[in-house]
Amino acid sequence: MELLLMTLITGILVGGIYALVALGWVLIYKCSGVLNLAMGELTLIGAYVTLTFYEMGIPFILAVVCTLLVGVALGFLTERIFLDKLIGEPILSVIMVTVGLSFFFKGMVEFFWGTDTRVFDPPVFAITPINIGYIKISPVYLWSFVLAIVLLIILVAFFKYTRWGLSMQATADDETAALSLGVSARFVYAAAWAIAFMSAGVGGALLGNINGVNISIGYLGLLVLPAVVLGGLNSVPGAIVGGIIIGILQNLSGTYLDQFFPGGVKQIMPFAFMAVFLLFKPYGLWGWERIERV
Amino acid sequence: MSGVWLPCGDYHQTYSEDQGWWQTTFIKTKMILLLAIMFLGIPLLAPEYWVGVANMVGYTAMGALGVQLLIGYTGLITLGHAAFIAVGAYTSTLLVLRFPWPEFIVHWGLSYPISIIVAGIFAGFWSVLFGLPSAKVKGFYLILTTMAAQFITVDFILTQYVSRIGGRGQAFSLPPGTIHVGPWVIDSDRKIYYVMAVLLTLMVIVMANLLRSKPGRAWVAIRDNDIAAEALGINIVWYKLLAFFVAGFFGGLAGAFWISNTAALSPEHFPWFWSLWLVGVILIGGVGSIHGTIFGSLFMVVVMELLQWAVIPLSEYYPKLLIDFAYIKDSAFGLAICAFLIYEPNGLAYRWWQVKNYFNLWPFSY
Numbered sequence: 001m002e003l004l005l006m007t008l009i010t011g012i013l014v015g016g017i018y019a020l021v022a023l024g025w026v027l028i029y030k031c032s033g034v035l036n037l038a039m040g041e042l043t044l045i046g047a048y049v050t051l052t053f054y055e056m057g058i059p060f061i062l063a064v065v066c067t068l069l070v071g072v073a074l075g076f077l078t079e080r081i082f083l084d085k086l087i088g089e090p091i092l093s094v095i096m097v098t099v100g101l102s103f104f105f106k107g108m109v110e111f112f113w114g115t116d117t118r119v120f121d122p123p124v125f126a127i128t129p130i131n132i133g134y135i136k137i138s139p140v141y142l143w144s145f146v147l148a149i150v151l152l153i154i155l156v157a158f159f160k161y162t163r164w165g166l167s168m169q170a171t172a173d174d175e176t177a178a179l180s181l182g183v184s185a186r187f188v189y190a191a192a193w194a195i196a197f198m199s200a201g202v203g204g205a206l207l208g209n210i211n212g213v214n215i216s217i218g219y220l221g222l223l224v225l226p227a228v229v230l231g232g233l234n235s236v237p238g239a240i241v242g243g244i245i246i247g248i249l250q251n252l253s254g255t256y257l258d259q260f261f262p263g264g265v266k267q268i269m270p271f272a273f274m275a276v277f278l279l280f281k282p283y284g285l286w287g288w289e290r291i292e293r294v
Numbered sequence: 295m296s297g298v299w300l301p302c303g304d305y306h307q308t309y310s311e312d313q314g315w316w317q318t319t320f321i322k323t324k325m326i327l328l329l330a331i332m333f334l335g336i337p338l339l340a341p342e343y344w345v346g347v348a349n350m351v352g353y354t355a356m357g358a359l360g361v362q363l364l365i366g367y368t369g370l371i372t373l374g375h376a377a378f379i380a381v382g383a384y385t386s387t388l389l390v391l392r393f394p395w396p397e398f399i400v401h402w403g404l405s406y407p408i409s410i411i412v413a414g415i416f417a418g419f420w421s422v423l424f425g426l427p428s429a430k431v432k433g434f435y436l437i438l439t440t441m442a443a444q445f446i447t448v449d450f451i452l453t454q455y456v457s458r459i460g461g462r463g464q465a466f467s468l469p470p471g472t473i474h475v476g477p478w479v480i481d482s483d484r485k486i487y488y489v490m491a492v493l494l495t496l497m498v499i500v501m502a503n504l505l506r507s508k509p510g511r512a513w514v515a516i517r518d519n520d521i522a523a524e525a526l527g528i529n530i531v532w533y534k535l536l537a538f539f540v541a542g543f544f545g546g547l548a549g550a551f552w553i554s555n556t557a558a559l560s561p562e563h564f565p566w567f568w569s570l571w572l573v574g575v576i577l578i579g580g581v582g583s584i585h586g587t588i589f590g591s592l593f594m595v596v597v598m599e600l601l602q603w604a605v606i607p608l609s610e611y612y613p614k615l616l617i618d619f620a621y622i623k624d625s626a627f628g629l630a631i632c633a634f635l636i637y638e639p640n641g642l643a644y645r646w647w648q649v650k651n652y653f654n655l656w657p658f659s660y
Contacts, residue, residue: 035434035437037373082632082636085636086635086636089635089639092365092371092581093577093635093639095371095437096573096574096577096631096635097631097632097635097636099373099570099573099574099628099631100574100627100628100629100630100631100632100635101628101632102570102628103567103570103574103624103625103627103628103631104624104625104628104629104632105628106621106624106625106628107621107622107623107624107625107626107627107628108621108625110618110620110621110624111614111618111621111622111625225438225441226438229434229435229438233434233435261450261454264449264450264453264454265450267445267449267450268445268446268449268450271438271441271442271445271446272442272446274438274439274442275424275427275438275439275442275443275446278427278430278431278435278438278439279426279427279430279431282427282430282431282435283435284435
């Protein structure tokens with residue numbers, strides 16, 4: 001029972017971070033209809049940039065803020081150099097450009113930062129676990145979760161209440177109508193990419209604190225894809241719920257299934273679950289069902 | 295067959311002429327010349343190093359043919375094709391190394407050829423298994439199920455279970471001389487080249503023939519508009535699954551070929567990266583064309599070789615460039631995909647078509 005509770009709570013906490021990265025994904029999808037397969041690499045870049053700032057002696061929170069700034073700059077640059085030219089092209093080309101970008105980013109990260117695992121040194125969060133009743137939680141998870149939730153609230157508020165956020169929603173709904181109302185689609189896309197870079201960057205920084213920073217962070221960033229699909233590709237609450245569900249599922253399978261199927265069942269489970277889930281609900285939990293006509 | 299040249303404008307009288315492979319004497323000569331270069335020129339005249347490069351081109355093309363079939367002709371985006379190549383490679387390896395073949399089969403050197411076919415069929419069915427969701431889901435959601443194929447097959451089943459068979463740990467070693475085709479021992483690049491050339495030629499012929507017959511037309515109809523295709527009486531689930539089967543079959547053949555080209559087989563040969571690489575190959579070559587697949591493979595492998603040559607002199611000043619060349623390669627590949635999609639979205643096949651047209655219509659292009 002205790003084990004179950006602890007697994008669940010760890011799952012929820014990790015799920016919070018997934019939700020943050022998933023949100024970046026959904027934002028890009030909602031604004032531009034692009035499935036961004038470079039998200040894992042964006043997470044990776046975030047982790048390494050934060051680590052670099054941290055090793056320069058900047059406090060962690062400030063390092064995260066600097067990462068956000070770098071993320072905005074990189075997001076704008078990426079959009080301007082690569083994706084701007086593809087507005088109006090078929091979606092497959094745009095998706096494949098993000099695949100190309102993921103190759104590019106991954107190669108660059110491996111080239112400049114190497115492939116050895118590096119840890120935040122000195123550790124950002126205390127190592128001794130916090131006791132809540134019976135349950136022990138290591139502070140990394142807790143603080144990561146809190147930070148992730150705060151950022152989630154900020155992002156959702158931005159999306160719902162600010163002028164920029166509203167113009168992004170308008171573009172997502174109908175690009176032509178938004179253009180005629182004076183919304184700059186180019187700006188919206190650039191902003192979407194900047195936000196995606198930011199959320200992935202923070203996600204990466206937090207994930208890097210949990211397991212150390214190496215290339216597998218990119219893979220963890222990829223685990224977010226099942227989360228996004230579970231929630232439905234264009235649903236913000238779906239991304240959050242999906243992230244948490246995937247976190248729980250992963251930890252449950254790690255705890256209970258690992259003895260029957262030793263090895264990487266924890267990494268595989270979200271994908272296996274997803275493939276089966278899609279058979280029954282092909283648009284995720286809250287994705288828009290597209291009614292197709294000839 | 296008409297004369298040496300096809301006159302300006304189309305003058306086919308019957309459908310069979312229109313669908314013919316070698317429509318003029320010129321094309322026939324050209325293709326026979328090409329086959330001669332492929333089967334005699336390259337293996338006999340090229341240096342050993344370039345024969346090795348050609349083997350990589352062939353392996354890439356074999357894998358990419360399946361991806362081309364799924365993405366380019368049926369419109370089913372797949373990002374997990376390396377899984378089926380891996381299934382083929384492992385099936386073939388296990389059959390060759392561990393299956394209790396009757397004496398006469400080993401004696402005649404048939405175990406590898408048989409294992410190639412079995413590997414293809416097995417990989418085909420494995421592919422159908424992961425293609426099943428395509429009956430219901432499409433687009434982005436389908437991308438996820440194919441990714442699931444990759445992670446479940448390679449990172450879990452193959453790494454954790456299949457690799458452990460025989461207690462060898464991570465890799466199956468395939469010392470030179472293990473692979474026999476008939477009386478020949480496949481132990482040098484030139485012999486591997488012949489295995490590759492025969493397989494690739496057969497695969498291209500099969501694929502081209504499929505595409506100009508009923509299944510091919512059904513696939514293209516599904517790609518262009520699946521609802522319209524269904525309204526026309528095409529059983530889209532059946533044809534989608536058939537596409538997955540054929541693509542998986544090609545993948546399996548590619549994998550079975552790969553074991554003749556490697557000294558040890560481990561799951562690291564089939565990362566997710568390789569699936570993406572294959573998709574990149576068809577994008578650069580041209581989506582929806584068979585020769586585009588070949589162009590793409592040629593371009594990717596040969597350009598990467600040339601890039602390595604370009605890096606060697608630079609590494610005198612900055613040695614990290616050569617040590618970490620694999621990462622430079624990844625980045626260059628990523629940039630190449632982006633550049634092609636932005637500046638030449640129809641790929642190399644379109645450029646080839648333009649060049650051909652220029653000469654066909656010369657000197658009056660109107």
